[in-house]
Amino acid sequence: MSLLPVDEALGAILARVPAVTSEAVSLSDALGRVLAEPLIASHDQPPFDASAMDGYAMRAADVGEGVWLKVVGTSQAGVAFSGSVAEGEAVRIFTGAPVPFGADTVIMQEEAVREGDNVRFIVPARFGHSVRPKGNDFATGQMLVPRGTRLTPMQISVAAAANAATLSVARRPHIHLMATGDELVAPGTPLGPDQIVASNSFGLAAMLAPYAQTIEDHGIVGDDIDALRSRLADAFAAEPDVLVTTGGASVGEHDLVQDVLKELGVSLDFWRINMRPGKPLMFGTRGRTLVFGLPGNPVSAMVTAMVFIKPALRAWLGYAAPDRWRLPLAGETPPNSARRHFMRAQLLHGSAGPRLLPISQTDSGHTSSLANADMLIMQPEHDPGQKEGSVVEALPIDEF
Incomplete structure (x- = not known):
C-alpha cells in the first residue's frame, strides 16, 4: 500500500468533519468559544452624542476671549439636562453624559473659569471637540465580530456593550483518548525493567482541551485483543465525537488496534501517511465518531495530532486554519x-x-x-x- 500524501490525507479528514452546530452561551461562559453567528449591533453606541470629558457644553460660536456664558444646568451620566442650550448659555457636563440639544462642543473644566452661575474659557472653542457622536463606536446593523472568531476578552467586552446577554457559539466536540501497549505505565509509577511512562494521553489532552467540550481518558490498555476490544467497545458506547488512540497503529504482530477497530465497525479511510515523524496514522469513522489512530512514539503522536487533529477540530468549530x-x-x-x-x-x-x-x-x-x-x-x-x-x-x- 502506497503512502498517502499529507495534503490528501488532511483533505480526506476535513471532508468528514460535520457542519458547525451552534448553541447559546452567556457572556460569562463565552471566553475561548468560537462564534457560530456574527455579532450584529442592535443599537447605536453611544446611543446619543456624549461628552468625552468633564467640562462645559455650549455653542462654539458663543465662545470668545473674555465672554461670559450663563450656566443653565447640568448633564451627567444617567441624568441628562432636560432643556436645550441657547445663545449665550452653557451646561455643566460630565464624561459620558448626553450633550444637550443646541450645544455643539465641549471644553474641559481645566480650561474654564467659573464664577457663580457664569463661566468663561481661556481657550478658543472647536466645533465638535470632545463630543462622541451618536453611533461613533458602532451603529445599528453593523457587524461587530464575524462568524468563526475565537472570543477573547475584547470581543466579549464589545458584545456586552452591544447589549448581547448571550452569544451563538459552535458546539465543541466530546473527545475520548486511549493509550495502548504492554510497556506503558502511568506517570508516578515505579518503573520496571521493561516499562515506559505513558505520556501521549496527557500531552494530547492538553493540546486538544481548548477545542473540546469534554475530554475523557480511557487509560492504558495492554496488548491483549480481548481487553482492547472491550475497552474500545465501552468507548464507542459513549458515542464520542472524536476517539483518539495511540499505539498499535502499525501492522506488527502486537499492533492490534487496526484489526479491533475494523471488527467494531470502524470504516478506515487510510492508515499510512507520507510524512515523518508519524507515518503509521489511521483515520476512519464509526457512525458520527471520527476515529484517529496515532502512532505510539510520543513525538509522532504529538506531531500527527498537530498536523491532522487540530485542523479537524478547527473546522469543527468553524474556525479558520492558521496562516503558515x-x-x-x-x-x-x-x-x-x-x-x-x-x-x-x-x-x-x-x-x-x-x-x-x-x-x-x-x-x-x-x-x-x-x-x-x-x-x-x-x-x-x-x-x-x-x-x-x-x-x-x-x-x-x-x-x-
Missing part, C-alpha cells in the same frame, strides 16, 4: 527523504527579526527536543536542504 509562517533559517537544514518532514525548530528573536533554528534531533521518541521547539518546519519531500537565511514554511506548535 514564512521565516528565515538561523541554521541550515539537511537534505530530506521522500517523506515530508515536520522538523522541530526554535523561534529566535534578534535584531534582524525572528528566525528559525532547526533542531537536529529527529528521533520520534525524543520528547525533550519537542518540548524545546516552538515551530515545526515543513520540509518538502526530496528537499535538497536549505542554507542559513533561506525562507521556509513552518507551523507554530503552541497556537489555538
